[in-house]
Amino acid sequence: MTSTGDTRKETTVSTAAVGTADDSTFRALRTQLHEAATAFADGPGALEGLLLGLVDDVDRAVREPLEIFPVCHHSPASALAMARRLREKQPKVVYLELCEDMAPLLTELRNCRLPVAVQAFASKIDGFPADWAPLSVVAPITEASAEYQAIAYALDTPGVELVLVDRSSDHVYQWDERPTRAADPDAPETAEEEEAALHGDAVGVEIGDLRPRFAELEEHLLRHGKVRHWSEWWHQYVELPLSDGDYNTYRQVMLLIGSLFRRLAPGDTHRLKVDEDRERHMWTRMREHLTATGADPDDCLYVCGAFHAASRVEEFGVHGSDTFEISPRTATVWQHGLIPSSHTAIEAQFGLAGGSVSIAASLFAKNVRRTKVKPYRLAGQAGKTSTAKKRAAAPVPAGPADKLTGFLRRPPVLDRLDEEELLGWSVDIVRAARRNGYLASTADAIAVFETSILLAGMRDRAKPTPYDFQDAAVTCIEKDAVPGRRDVRRLVEIMMGGDRIGQVGYDALPPLARDVHDRLTPLNLPLQQRGVKRALLDIAGRPELGACSDVLWMLRHLLPHGAARPIMGERTLGERPIQESWDLALGTHQRALIELGYEGVSVEQVLEQRLRKAAYGAKATAADVLKAVEDATLYLNSRRLADELGAHALHVLAAERSVDGAPEVLRRVRRLLAYYRTSEPVLPGWIESFAKEGYAHYCTLLPMAFTDDDATVRQVAATLGFLFGMESLALSLGCDRTQLELAVAQSHPSDPARQALLWAARTHLGTLSRTELRERCDELLGNPLVLTAYPRYLSGFLHALEPVPGLTDFVVEAVSNAFGRLPDPVLLPWLPTLISTLRADGSELAPLLIREAGRVFPARLPALDGWIPPWREQPLPPAARPAASGPRGVALLAAHPATCDAAAALLGCDGGWTATDPGPRGAALLTRYPDTATAATALLTRI
Template sequence: MSGPFDPLREQLATAAEAFAGDGILPGMVDDVERALAEELEIFPVCHHSPASALAMVRRLREKQPKVIYLELCEDLRPVLDELVNCRLPVALQAFATEIEGFPPEWAPLSVIAPITEASAEYQAIAYALETPGVEIVLVDRSVDHVFQWEPRERGDDKVVDTVGVEIGDLRPRFAELEEHLLHHGKVRHWSEWWDQYVEQPLSGADYDTYRQVMVLIGSLFRRLRPHGNEVDEDRERYMWTRMREHLAATGADPSTCLYVCGAFHAASPVMGEHLDITPRSETRWLYGLIPSSHSQIESQFGLAPGSVSIASATWDKSVQRTGVTPFQLGSKRKGRAKPPAAPQPVTDRLSGFLRQPPSLDSFDEAELLGWCVDIVRLARRNGYQSSTADAIAVYETSILLAGMRNRKRPTPYDFQDAAVTCIEKDVVPGRRDVRRLCEIMLGGDRIGQVGYDSLPPLARDILDRLAPLGLDLQKRTLSRALMNLDANPELVPCSDLLWMLRYLLPEGAVKPIMGSRVLGERSIQESWDLWLGKHQRDLIELGYEGVTVEQVLEQRLRTAAWDQKATAAKVLAAVEDSILFLGSRRFTDELGARAVELLSAERTVDDAPEVLRRIRRLLAYYRSAGNGLPGWCQAFVTTGYAHYCTLLPTAFIDEESGVRQVGAMLGFLFSMESLALSLGCDRAQLELAVQQSHPEVPAKVALLWTAKFQLGLLSMAGLRALADDLLDNPLVVPSVPLYVSGFVQALESAPVLTSFVVEVLSNAFGRLPDDVLIPWLPQLITALRNEAPELVPSLVREAGRTFPGTLAAVDAWVPPWSAQAAPPSATPVVAGPVSDLLAAHPAATDAVAAVLGCTGEWRQGGDDDGAAAGHPEVASLLAAHPETAGAVAALL
């Protein structure tokens, strides 16, 4: 018995024998015939295709199906009802942060399915949701099965990106065919080829022709890739299994149903086969809607820039030209529905369609003229020196390019190329080039928006809590919020929420212009730039993490603190954030205990500088609060004191421990010493650690000297002698900048040594010859910049206090550390109340002498030559500053 496609099959078989000698072309006819013979009507589509959308609208109004099966993840069905509150394009999303049954490195998991108005699936969804008695059933794999079917043989360093799902992903599956089509079609990219050779011919075709051509194209792409279709065939078995189950459960008549799928799947050879579907994993999926845009869709699915905008413009024009009324959510159809048309017998429409010459559409001169005028006007607004002559040139060039590409009518792509050639030339004066201006003019990067009612609870809660600001935060333009928190205390909760959002959302969503939030301080006035409408997607995805902002913030801090790579420094940062944003003493204490635990377990000192900086700030905050130190703070100080004492000898000789880290360790030990000792620590542990340290690196050697000085194991005179020996030894002089770096690092723990470091540098510049000094100056500057940039300002201030302020005073200036003692015969006699005071209280004088490095015994009275009683250096000091002694005497 002959079939309706036998003549076409014979023609293609003859062509196949002449050109290829295989059965690809006749097999394509078999695929078409099999798809059309299926009792359940298959509607093949291509995503973002105006021709598919037009054919869908016509078929829905003609057939009026009762059930629509749609190729989309089955568990996204509840989200479809929320599309009525949205402005397209938007994307259906499934999101999971805590995963079960998948590799941990894959987290978080995300699946999105973008929806545009110029798409067949939106027309089907709108028809089903707006027409009483019509059911829409999603039949593709669940989002959980999407990741179940992902290959597991991935390296540990790889993760699964967001998976995009679209109906009708119709393009060649290998580069060779696509390159061949683009070359012979005289086009630059796939989107342009599809528009020229499929979209335009099918826009005016009847439904049967459209359906057969789409299945034929899907069959071609399947058969040109004979291997690698296993996953697609399993998907098709999955969808047919779900449809058979639904038909059996509801008793629906297949003739009243419509199966909407990509043309690739419409030519499936496994049509109607069964698949044993595995259960879903324990992963908890969250579902919602997020705003999308034309540019995001193009980027995600590898489409040419501007192609989705051009498709949208083509859709609007086609609707006006054909008079077809598309389906839209939120606009219920009124009036009596027409009875569905009786089914027509299948006939061969392909033979005539393939034999006819390319359609010569009437030349739409008015449209092209409008484009040319509009692009010149838009170019002038963006800085181009365009004129009417450029508009004429674009018009003529568009026609020329269309003729060179065998097109009767210039397409938007021809117009784009002509505009770039005639207007842009070689300079782009502004931020947008001419190609981008063409995309804007033809439709622009349309951005969708999710309505308030379809937002997750957290996003709605944020908008409600920010309502006292009196701003429309859902608009996409920038808003400025001004808050006087003293005059309007009701705005304080808004301020608290904005600071939390600044922490949680990407940069730019909320930006403080005036005001700050640090420990122990609160702003009186604040100014904010708010752009929540533009970052609506981030706001929605934040809602997948919890119900309130406080809950999400606590979860993030907790996750960071208990992460496998967490360190004590990172947890201290979390402690600080919890104080600033949450104010929960219980949660802060929990994080603090975690910081103590991590500090005691660390075996390196890489984070010592950050640990010191953060714990100092936290201690200052708690002391200023007046409530006493919490238990975890005390434990952190005692644990850190013992921990760093234990690691100090190793850090001094470890090459991987830098001088900055060792300096921070000593800063912690000496700056926290009084508190640690009051909490029960033993100073002997620190003394023993310093005695056991034997560094060889110059900077660490200098640090060790300063540590011994602070412990009283080395006097100031001894420290000066060691520094002088460095300058006197020609073998060591090249390393002096490194020693200076160590001395500067010591200021972290001993700020009193600032004057000593100034003295060392002054002596170096005064004693070293230029041929020695100049070569190591760059090394000195580099060492200070790399190792202690924040400590250099204190040196500069000390130098400013030490050195004379005028040039005239330089010649008479005597450094305070180099004042020479007068000869014994010239030593003045110091008598009177001052000498009596010094003799009555020798302990104070002995302490000052120890600091100055002086030694000697007390003498009573003078000697034979009239020398003053006491140490000659002390007498010389008093003689050099008689006004001080006179002032003390006056007080007495």
Template sequence: MTAAQQGPFTGLRTQLREAAAAFAGGPDALEGILLGIVDDVDRAVREPLEIFPVCHHSPASALAMARRLREKQPKVVYLELCEDMAPLLTELRNCRLPVAVQAFATEVDGLPADWSPLSVVAPITEASAEYQAIAYALDTPGVELVLVDRSSDHVFQWEARGAETCQPHDPSEPHDPSEPHEPSARSKPSAHSKTSARSEPAQPAGPAAPADDEAALHGDAVGVGIGDLRPRFAELEEHLLRHGRVRHWSEWWHQYVELPLADSDHDTYRQVMLLIGSLFRRLAPGDPRRLRVDEDRERYMWTRMREHLAATGTDPADCLYVCGAFHAAGRVAEFGVGGARTFEIGPRTATTWQHGLIPSSHAAIEAQFGLAPGSVSIAATEWAKNLRRTRVEPFRLAGQAGTRKRAKAARPGPAPVDAPAPASDRLSGFLRRPPVLDRLDESELLGWSVEIVRAARRNGYLASTADAIAVFETSILLAGMRDRAKPTPYDFQDAAVTCIEKDSVPGRRDVGRLVEIMMGGDRTGQVGYDALPPLARDVHDRLAPLGLKLQQRGVRRALLDIAARPELEKCSDVLWMLRYLMPQGAARPIMGERRLGERPIQESWDVALGTHQRALIELGYEGVSIEQVLEQRLRRTAYGPRATTAAVLEAVEDATLHLRSRRLADELGTRALEVLATERSVDGAPEVLRRVRRLLAYYRTSEPVLPPWIESFVQTGYAHYCTLLPTAFTDEDATVRQVAATLGFLFGMEGLALSLGCDRTQLELAVAQSHPGEPAKSALLWAAQTRLGGLSRAELRARCDGLLGNPLVVPAYPRYLSGFLHALEPVPDLADFVVEAVSNAFARLPDPVLLPWLPTLIGTLRAGGAELAPLLVREAGRTFPARLADLDAWLPPWRAEPDPGAVRSARPGGGGRGVRLLTAHPATCDAVAALLGCDDGWDDGWDTQPGPPGVALVHAHPGTATALAALAAPT
């Protein structure tokens, strides 16, 4: 008989062997599993360095930890937590729990680039064993806390290694297709305890998580916690839930582990937790990659502990190793103080990691670690009840925010013995012992029933005293059906939903959520000012003149009268930068806006920095000031692989608007010029046109000369869009709005471009080479030809009349009108003609054609040119009569005949003042005529002698000469 078989678990082994033979009919795999579990427990119990197995956020584990720490008084505490998070733990005393220790990296080096940014969090609550160990070690003199788990960098190193490895770790072991797979190298690890959530079994059906922002406090960070104790074998979990008559895993754990272990002694607690960890480990699916990560973590931790023991000479009997029960039952060769020393820890990558504390909440922990909604809140309530019942004094960090009493150092206890006595078998008695039936606490249950009815009435439910009685009795009934003498909070929740909610939810919260709130609610932590990174503290300091309590959660209203208090303008600058950098709602302007070239006068803001504290802290990982972070973000946008010209111009505008940096704006403007030269389509033309116009208007009013980059941008853009114009007219993917914006750039920037050396012939050739087939683009081309002088108004009017006169083209006429409407962008002078085209359609088309045609027209104009419709409406307002009585006698201006008297007055015989003005100053008329290409003389009845070529101009436009004469010589 081996030494293990002669140990304290000999009787248990015999009983399990007999049970396996009875169930399986002889020795088989079942016997090996059961006996192997006992061997794992025996091995861990015999280890000279005491192993303390825990479960993540378990009140029973926290209570047993507090008891053991006061009894043993260890000098060194080894904790299963990322070793690079150790410097942050002292800052926990400046926070209100729950909070999470975070490692954050924005730029990666040596890891897949598409995983960036990387984030690892370790949430900590007061009702957790890790917090008890941390508080004891930090506040007890002479005690050292050593974190022994892999670093944050190794977390992602091993994820990448597992993703890149295609073959299993053990090629001889067959692979089950039903087992979950690890993420690919191109997918970022998702949030879950220790490893990616994609390798966990599916969460059993249960109540849905609350749809609020608290569940997203951790973002998409990878969660690291102590004791991810849950079956990885889906069939085993389903079996436990079905036979335990519970809905989800959190309820099973509360009923069958938390409650029995809350009053157990230390040896019983250890052995039961080791048994559960070994059971779940031996029945886990055989995914080689995940098994390799689990075993490498255990090798890593034991290697670190042996290195520390060798470096400090500490006696293992004076140490305590706190780890998850899953890893406490490890079977690697490196297990134990005397284990093999063959594991080599690889170096970290060149990725730069930032560390800090972020606020956490019960809902965030539940969402990240796959727990049932409300389970962490119920655990916090159970922790408080256990403390009152057992009178155990927990450990709290001195000065810890949110605690009711000042923390105390651990009381002196008996010195630990050098060789502890071997533990006796407590598993046999625990497994044979029938469940302890708690006495029904009627007063507690009655208080719950009254309180939930009161909460339901506040939230719009028609609940009454009868409903409170029904909830009370139904809770007892459900507990009895589930073999419980005392209803648990989960039984009470089911009873409340059944008796109060019925089939409707009148308010925002359902009854299940109200029960969770009543049982303790979703507590949200807060990081104190002293624990914030420099950037966050700087933001709070710069916003101090507002006099708001920015650390508190919720929305705070800030009123900035900058005209009366000019010093508040700096606060306005900070708020606008926070609005750009932080999520929506962190800083929201109610009144006031920021535009180029304008100074603020009065502003009103809704500020919620306390609610979005995590986002503010993560900004601190990117720089030491918000100006630095904003500049980095703008550069990242401008130099990104998918940067567009419009996006870079937006970055230029933001740099000018928020940073007032001419240097950065010039640098980004040069980048916009580079990106423009590489674009091969006009997709971004509308946004480019809008932003260039805005920047030009700003520089023309605020700078003595235009920046060189914007002159080059206009010059290059003119040639660039001239080249793309013929293709854009024929490209089916290019919309009419994009083509119109292209023409808008060419016509709007034409004056500046020609002054910079561009050739107008290039634009004329581009228009001449354009041959669109779509009606809207054809109308747009006609407008461009009119603008260039290649098509007269009379010819354009004739083409529209031809469209209305052709029955085959009439159904497509709205699309032509859409093109004319978009033509107002490059050729705004056509507004009167577009009004004329629409009016002619309504006047000429019969009702059977017009009425089915109207929805298409309205839909086309609304979808394709909503921003240009006001221009058309204003022109129509100037054209049509203002009063209904004048409508009958009103004649459209395009149908009005010219006044013969006005023409005769312009002739020499008529004695018009325009003739006298021209004959008195012929040089002016000759100069204008020469510019317009008129070469006719003055000999057409104007004078007896032939003269300069001004007569043709006067012939063509007699009214202009008359009006000019009236202005120049009104008498």
């Protein structure tokens, strides 16, 4: 055994010995490439410079005293090589390409189940355009990744320091142009889309974005590799060969690929500058740390993407220049946390092929079993214990010996067919297909087995890859129909490892999320698990569940649709249900719940902040502010906040110059006014002021609204509804009704619907009688020139039911007269227009007409033949009336003299009964005026 000090000494000597032979390390490879370039290009030139430049990049990175470990994002070969190298070298400092401000979160990975993503979130921004908010940066971590191996090793090995050296989350937005946002993830249509939306619209940061940026190069590789997409090419030509290679071979090959993709990148100057700034930033941070701590570069390991490992910036290396100045961060306050991730989310965010991350995880597990390499896992993570060991005695140095020559000249290794594995795949996919509705049989399993071998042979492969097997399964099983919600390609992805979805543990949740789970504990449901849980709340029998109901209603308001969905029960102003039923999916929407924790420490605080933001926003309308008032009363039961927002609603209403929001304002004011009248001894001051000022405000806007082409009939009707509905309250507070009368008198609409609306308003104010209104409608029906516009008049009368509901019987009369008077050749052509008008403009008011029609019209069909509408009943002419003793009203008054005297006094007649009179004076008077007798009879009947 050798002590630690002897180990460092031996490493130093070995490195020094290698340094003496640096000049000849890749001499043989350079010579061969020079000869190949001369022969291929008929003389040295650009091709030679490219090929030799690749070797120079590899040579430079290999000779760097601070060992560079190039990786590819979520690569099983990178993870396996990392686990091997960490056990061999046992570095004391690990520099990792990850946002430097995310370092404090990494210890919380112990409380999570991978995959998860480290997130930086900012809802209140300062220094960026306002329309970028909220800002979100995520770095997903899976177990089959080199970065996780490095993190687990550093956190669970005593004496090892983990240093994150990449740009901060703030610099991600400083250096990049505005990121392209993904589609809204709040309403996914399928389970796969929901899983792909776990990262939301965050900007992804990954270690090892290794993919050709030259489209022609990628197309060339895919065509000659006989593969469909880049993930399949990488799996076939990089992952499989490097899984069995030694560390030096892996390192040099990855550096070569990174250099190739870097040199063949298109001329995107902005992206190239961002890449180079990241490299300058990382090397500057590493040199600062080495200077501050005095660490030996031989005891350090730098983990970065292969693209950045082949860097050519002046700041490269421990002896590079210190000319890069890191810009200060903006004043934006960033919140950090862990959110759940999934294989599908990683593939969607980073443009990988579907199922590629699951296949990579399956390949990593297979390589671990095959090579007996022990990967690192954080202690306590998902019930696992760390496999980190004590420091090895004699680490194997990573010398710069030429491994590229042998690797590049070696023919492809033909893996022998593992028939047992392929047969197991074939049986499993048929079993999964049957469970999902496919009519698959044993014959299909045999066909999938043989087709997989056939496809692999056509693609020059001795062993079918998972992608070959996937194509074979689709061909043999799916055919032309998908009976279930999952197709065969998706079933293969699930079978190969599935879309593993991570979970953030309770201890790693922000305080708000932990508080939510604590307050919902009485429900006795595993709410941290994914899926829908049904909660039954018997609030009457268990009053303590009322607090759970309050939390659930607030979560329904704050979280995306489906996180908390009420099945039974509702919350309205002034009412509390005694029973409720909920479908809860807090585990599925864990990311949204965690992001709420970035905004406050309780759901009440977050809800109040959002209500204030909605009410005080630059585009907030009076209706929006009133909605915030209603929500503050409904969910928070906060009279203080409601009064504050209500006072603000008055200022917003005064600034509006149109009646666009009048329908919503009317609806919410009516509801709030009804609530306060039944629950409060006196009305709040703000709502009295709102009624008073709103009355004057809408009186001012009414004449303009009647003639404004942008205002709809519904909006004008809502304006009148506010004025007529708030009239009694406004007049009691000091308003003058003359203002309303003048506003109506100054209104001169030309549109038929608005003209009818104005007639209804004048009828309500008493300036237009019903008789005059009926005569105008009769004139419209009698004028052939305006018959086509009659449905629009009816639309106006229908909307008039909002401010003047007393006209319901008249609207029924107007419609009935149209159907009764117009002949079929006139009626039938505009009947569809009438129906569409009523449906489009009066769907909310149509029930009023239906109820009134049901009251007026006979209930049975035979009674319809002799039925006379009440508006057609006419009094008898004077000649046809009987004598004084004939009418029932006169006889009734004569039989009751006292009543007759009372009626006479009511009508202003003096005198009384006398014996000489042939009859009561009142009766004689009524006999001379039969119309008055009829009216008096009706009056007495009502009394």
